[in-house]
Amino acid sequence: MPTYSYNAPHLIEGVLAGNRRDLARTITLFESRNPDHQGIAAEVMRALSSHAGGALRIGITGVPGVGKSTFIESFGIHLVDRGHRVAVLAVDPSSRLSRGSIMGDKTRMEGLSRRDEAFIRPSPSGGTLGGVAARTREAMVACEAAGYDVILVETVGVGQSETTVKGMVDYFLLLMLAGAGDEIQGIKRGIMELADAVAITKSDGENRQAAERARSSYENALSLFSRERPVPVVTTSALDGEGLESLETILSDFYAEDKASGALGARRKKQQIAWLWELVEEGLMDRFKNAPKMSSLIDDMVSGVEKGEVFAGHAARRLLDRFSG
């Protein structure tokens, strides 16, 4: 495949003008692992950074089957109809491997993708969760520079990626199904903890009563544990649009309130600093694990600790001494 040659000034101008093709190309540039692209990517990023930060950033998660794509499509269209420009991104570290990966198939958001005011981008594929998340953060900067004022970041709802996405969005929305309670066994208690708001999906037809019951029981449960701000629970339907307006109001009220109080800016600053240290930690561990002089000692120490023959504290000391020595 010939190397595509990028033109930084052209891309920057295009993105700032809101050109979707240039935006897509810029994100592809950010995702590129071609060393020749690094310098130009850095240049474009620097230029766009100063135009970023203007969007309401919402993380969305829920177990497979909860109807995430359908929800995002209808919520996205609702927002576009209200005059917003909506970008949909994703963090799915499994996207290379599993066929069930989120948004692998754009046609699942066909209605939204046809709207000029919407931009949909599947998860960058491959690499570690940290790598995938870094690419998504960069894509978010580009989307904000292109004038999108709502960013929806979709994630898979089964593991670590939620915590990572929590670190890059302003609010986290958890999608849940109504029903006998069994279907939420898949949601880890830890994910519940991240939620700033909960939407019960598929509240239509015969399911409506069950959704209402689920709503009140989640609301009760959450009121036992929550801290600063109560976590609202809303029933929604992609069929008749139930709850979408309430959700929009809830989230934009949070946003306005936190902007006015300075909490939003403070939180974003904290997120950036935390992310900086995460990247440093990841980079250090990478270097440590891949240093040629380390590999056999790492194997020895891990197996010694596993067999209970070496105390972890001693193993760590020996490893660190070797690395610095």
Add this chain to the structure above:
Amino acid sequence: MPTYSYNAPHLIEGVLAGNRRDLARTITLFESRNPDHQGIAAEVMRALSSHAGGALRIGITGVPGVGKSTFIESFGIHLVDRGHRVAVLAVDPSSRLSRGSIMGDKTRMEGLSRRDEAFIRPSPSGGTLGGVAARTREAMVACEAAGYDVILVETVGVGQSETTVKGMVDYFLLLMLAGAGDEIQGIKRGIMELADAVAITKSDGENRQAAERARSSYENALSLFSRERPVPVVTTSALDGEGLESLETILSDFYAEDKASGALGARRKKQQIAWLWELVEEGLMDRFKNAPKMSSLIDDMVSGVEKGEVFAGHAARRLLDRFSG
């Protein structure tokens, strides 16, 4: 202060014989920062390690005011009366600073401390959470080698230390107060997530009904979120011993079940390996932050990211390059 001189064979023999004074002295040795003590500490630790692992390890947390010391005292005495040997340790990174630190005052567990079958040791003081936790893990090894078959690890209930303690115990017990719901505002949702069992304290006299109501509402709430094993909620009273026997049964059933299935051994192995990597990570970050060549660049990058002038990804790359260069 003259340096106390330790005799490794003597200490090892004493600890293995269950001598409490030698046990206390050994833990003091493990806590020592005197470089002259490192070699002998390592020798003692090596010898004791192979005799460790025989105790049921229980983490206990709850917000200040929940009656943690009182609970531990009565639960400890209950266990001793049933033929167990009980060690009480603590992880409290604040113990140097705050007067309200846990177990600063042994007299809070006067009855238990008078029992020959009990050993109580306050939190090691000073240092990072990681450092405090490492010392407590070492103390745990010594207590197990000394024949204690139940280890209670107390922690403060307000922050990171719970996650750390979760990584060193078999089960985590969360203490909660009955009441209007207001008092649990102090419990983070994340701590709830760690609980393998919940005990409502002070279920006596007029408080009994409220405790029962709290029990059923927590049980409901937890049933919505939990995964593998339901989280039992028990009402307890230090005054009349209510619930202590149930709790003992619940925890020892968990223990027997997990031992038989191999889940216990697998989990402990995983905890050790996870701890090894935590220590390595901590050590690497330490070296990174304290390297003379890093300090001014770290300041620059952090302030650049904070002001929004530098993208975190770029800052991390520059810092890592400097460190390796």
